[in-house]
Amino acid sequence: MAAILAVQMMLDWLATRHTDERLARAAGKVEAAVAAVLLEGKTLTYDLIGEEKAARCSEVGAAVEEKLRMSV
DSSP: OHHHHHHHHHHHHHHHHHTOHHHHHHHHHHHHHHHHHHHHOSSOOHHHHOTTTOOOHHHHHHHHHHHHHHTO
């Protein structure tokens, strides 16, 4: 999730730097998708939920992607 949020921060910075509303909206959607996955609490990495219940990184990425697709 940290890597995904790094992309969100880059989009936000680029939006500010270039006064681009599309990039700002994209940054907001990425942040909202990550927040939705965290709030749902079903698909979390080991550092957030522990080794036994943890999802793989690819599963977490897919969960964030699903939330992003739902927001379009």
